[in-house]
Amino acid sequence: TDPALIRNFCIIAHIDHGKSTLADRMLQITGVVDDRSMRAQYLDRMDIERERGITIKSQAVRLPWDGHVLNMIDTPGHVDFTYEVSRSLQACEGAVLLVDAAQGIEAQTLANLYLAMNADLHIIPVLNKIDLPAAQPEKFADELAGLIGCDPSDVLRVSGKTGVGVRELLDHVVQTVPAPVGNADAPARALIFDSVYDTYRGVVTYLRVIDGHLGKRERILMMSTKAAHETLEIGVISPEPKPSDLGLGVGEVGYLISGVKDVRQSRVGDTVTTVVKPAEEMLAGYDHPRPMVFSGLYPIDGDEYPELREALDKLQLNDASLIYEPETSAALGFGFRVGFLGLLHMEIIRERLEREFGLSLISTAPNVVYRVVMEDGSELTVTNPSEFPTGGKIAQVFEPVTKSTILAPAEFIGAIMEICQGRRGQLLGMDYLSEDRVEIRYTLPLGEIIFDFFDQLKSRTRGYASLDYEPAGEEESDLVKVDILLQGEAVDAFSAIVHKDKAYTYGVDMAKKLRELIPRQQFEVPIQAAIGARVIARENIRAIRKDVLAKCYGGDISRKRKLLEKQKEGKKRMKMVGRVEVPQEAFVAALSTD
Ligand code: GDP
Numbered sequence: 253t254d255p256a257l258i259r260n261f262c263i264i265a266h267i268d269h270g271k272s273t274l275a276d277r278m279l280q281i282t283g284v285v286d287d288r289s290m291r292a293q294y295l296d297r298m299d300i301e302r303e304r305g306i307t308i309k310s311q312a313v314r315l316p317w318d319g320h321v322l323n324m325i326d327t328p329g330h331v332d333f334t335y336e337v338s339r340s341l342q343a344c345e346g347a348v349l350l351v352d353a354a355q356g357i358e359a360q361t362l363a364n365l366y367l368a369m370n371a372d373l374h375i376i377p378v379l380n381k382i383d384l385p386a387a388q389p390e391k392f393a394d395e396l397a398g399l400i401g402c403d404p405s406d407v408l409r410v411s412g413k414t415g416v417g418v419r420e421l422l423d424h425v426v427q428t429v430p431a432p433v434g435n436a437d438a439p440a441r442a443l444i445f446d447s448v449y450d451t452y453r454g455v456v457t458y459l460r461v462i463d464g465h466l467g468k469r470e471r472i473l474m475m476s477t478k479a480a481h482e483t484l485e486i487g488v489i490s491p492e493p494k495p496s497d498l499g500l501g502v503g504e505v506g507y508l509i510s511g512v513k514d515v516r517q518s519r520v521g522d523t524v525t526t527v528v529k530p531a532e533e534m535l536a537g538y539d540h541p542r543p544m545v546f547s548g549l550y551p552i553d554g555d556e557y558p559e560l561r562e563a564l565d566k567l568q569l570n571d572a573s574l575i576y577e578p579e580t581s582a583a584l585g586f587g588f589r590v591g592f593l594g595l596l597h598m599e600i601i602r603e604r605l606e607r608e609f610g611l612s613l614i615s616t617a618p619n620v621v622y623r624v625v626m627e628d629g630s631e632l633t634v635t636n637p638s639e640f641p642t643g644g645k646i647a648q649v650f651e652p653v654t655k656s657t658i659l660a661p662a663e664f665i666g667a668i669m670e671i672c673q674g675r676r677g678q679l680l681g682m683d684y685l686s687e688d689r690v691e692i693r694y695t696l697p698l699g700e701i702i703f704d705f706f707d708q709l710k711s712r713t714r715g716y717a718s719l720d721y722e723p724a725g726e727e728e729s730d731l732v733k734v735d736i737l738l739q740g741e742a743v744d745a746f747s748a749i750v751h752k753d754k755a756y757t758y759g760v761d762m763a764k765k766l767r768e769l770i771p772r773q774q775f776e777v778p779i780q781a782a783i784g785a786r787v788i789a790r791e792n793i794r795a796i797r798k799d800v801l802a803k804c805y806g807g808d809i810s811r812k813r814k815l816l817e818k819q820k821e822g823k824k825r826m827k828m829v830g831r832v833e834v835p836q837e838a839f840v841a842a843l844s845t846d
C-alpha cells in the first residue's frame with residue numbers, strides 16, 4: 253500500500269468510556285466484521301477480558317475506508333496497563349481521545365492524553381455515548397476543549413452504541429491524521445510492539461514497518477538478539493490474521509510467523525530487519541517498565557515447578573512487563589518472586605497462568621520494593637519481606653512513593669483529603685477543571701495505595717472519584733517487619749513490612765483473620781504476630797476431629813464418595829505449612845479489608 257493512503261491511529265480513554273464498543277462500530281461500518289459475526293467488544297479476544305468486561309491487551313486491526321487503509325489500535329484503560337498503551341502509541345500517528353459524555357474527564361483521560369502528546373500524536377477529541385439521556389455534551393465539550401486547547405466545536409460527538417457520528421469520525425481520521433513517513437528504499441526496519449505464543453504456530457510477532465519492506469520467505473534478523481529466521485507467513489489482521497503475498501511496506505501494521513519456538517527470540521521493542529540488506533541502527537524500542545508490586549508464586553504441587561517456569565517464559569513474551577526470578581520459601585518450597593505493574597496486573601497474570609497453562613498456584617500477599625541502608629553503609633533491595641533484615645543494624649529504610657492524581661466532584665474534597673492524610677499523603681496541589689470538578693494531586697507511598705485505597709476512595713465518593721498514579725521516586729520511612737508464627741514457627745510467606753504506627757493493628761488483625769481462615773486441625777494451632785522477638789498479638793485455633801463420613805451413617809456408598817470428592821475439591825487450594833493445612837486465602841489475607 254502507498255504510505256500516503258495509510259492512517260495509523262489508536263483509541264485511548266479512561267476505563268469504560270467506550271473504546272472497545274467504538275472499535276466494534278468501526279469494524280462493522282468498514283465491513284471488516286459482518287453483522288452476523290458481530291459480538292460486543294469484538295476485539296477483547298481473551299476469555300478473561302470477556303468475563304471481566306475489560307481490555308487488557310491492545311489489539312490492532314486493519315480497516316479499509318474510503319480508498320484508504322486505517323490501522324486502528326484499541327487499548328486498555330486501567331492504570332496498570334499504561335505500558336501497554338504507551339507501546340501502542342508508538343505504532344501510530346494519531347489518537348482518538350474518547351470521553352464519556354455523561355462522565356467527563358477522568359484520571360486516565362489525562363494520563364493517556366499526556367502519553368499521546370509526549371509521543372507527538374495528532375489528537376482527535378471525541379465525546380462518546382451521546383445517546384445517553386444523562387449525556388451533557390455541551391458541558392464536557394467545553395471541558396475537553398479547555399484541556400487540549402481547541403475550540404469546543406472541534407470536539408466530535410459519537411455514540412459507539414448506536415453508531416451515530418462514527419462515519420464522520422473515520423472521515424476525520426483520514427483528513428487529519430498524518431500519513432506515515434518512512435524510507436521505502438532503505439534497509440527494512442520494523443518495530444515489534446507485541447508477540448504471542450501460539451501452540452500450533454509458534455511465536456506470532458506483531459510489528460509496524462518504519463522503513464523498507466518485509467516479504468514472504470524472506471530471511472529476517474532480530475537486531476538485539478542477532479537471531480535469523482525465515483518468514484513463513486506475513487500479513488495483516490482484519491479482523492483475523494490474513495496472509496499477504498505482498499508482504500508489509502512502509503507504515504504498515506501486521507504480523508509475521510517464522511516458525512520460531514524459542515520465545516526469547518522475539519522481544520517486544522526489538523527491531524526486525526533483513527539478512528540480505530540489514531539496517532545499521534535499531535529503532536528506539538521501549539523503556540522497560542519498572543514493576544511496582546512483587547508477590548511470590550508457588551505451584552501447589554511442587555512437581556509443577558518446571559511447568560510454572562515454562563509458563564512464565566511464554567507469558568512474558570505476550571507481556572513484556574512481567575519479570576520473575578526463582579525463590580525458595582521455607583513454607584512453600586520452590587517458586588518465583590514475580591514483579592507486576594499493579595494489583596489488577598497481578599490478578600490477571602495469575603489467572604492466565606492457571607487458565608492458559610493449567611497450573612494450580614499459591615500466591616503470597618503483594619508488597620512494594622524497599623531499599624534498606626545498614627549502619628555499615630551496605631545496602632540491600634528487599635522484594636520479599638522475609639528478607640528484611642532484623643536486628644538493630646538498620647540505618648534507613650526507603651519506600652517507593654507515587655504522584656497520585658484524583659479527579660472528583662468538588663463536594664468530595666474533604667473526604668478525599670481525609671483518606672489521603674490517613675495514608676501518609678502530602679498534598680501537592682489542587683485545580684478546578686470546571687466549576688464543580690477538581691483535580692487533587694498527592695504524594696502517597698505506593699504501599700499505601702496498592703491495597704484497598706481505590707476501593708475506599710470509591711466508597712467515600714459514591715463511585716465518582718477516579719485515580720491515576722505514577723512512580724515518583726522514594727522516601728525515607730519508619731518501617732518494621734511483622735512476622736506471623738504458626739505453632740511457634742515464623743512462616744516466611746506471611747511476613748509483611750508495615751509502617752511503625754500501624755504495625756500493632758496490623759498484627760492483631762492478621763492473627764484474627766488467620767484464625768478465621770485456617771480450618772481447625774486435629775491439634776491446637778497457636779497463631780502469633782511478632783516484631784523481632786516481641787509478640788504483639790496471639791490467637792488460638794482449637795483442635796477438632798473432622799470426619800465428614802460420620803455425618804452420613806447409613807447413607808449409601810455413592811453419597812459417601814461424593815462427600816469425599818467434595819472434601820478433596822475443597823483441599824485443592826490447601827498448602828501444608830509444617831503440619832498445618834493452610835488455604836490460599838490465608839496467604840493474601842492482608843489484602844482483604846473489613
Ligand atoms: P472501554 O473500557 O473503554 O473499552 O469500554 P467498553 O467499550 O467496554 O464499554 C463500557 C460500557 O459502556 C459497556 O457497558 C458498553 O456497552 C457501554 N457503552 C459503550 N459505548 C456506549 C455508547 O455510545 N452509548 C451507551 N449508552 N453505552 C455505551
Ligand code: MG
Nearest residue numbers: 271272306307
Ligand atoms: Mg476496552
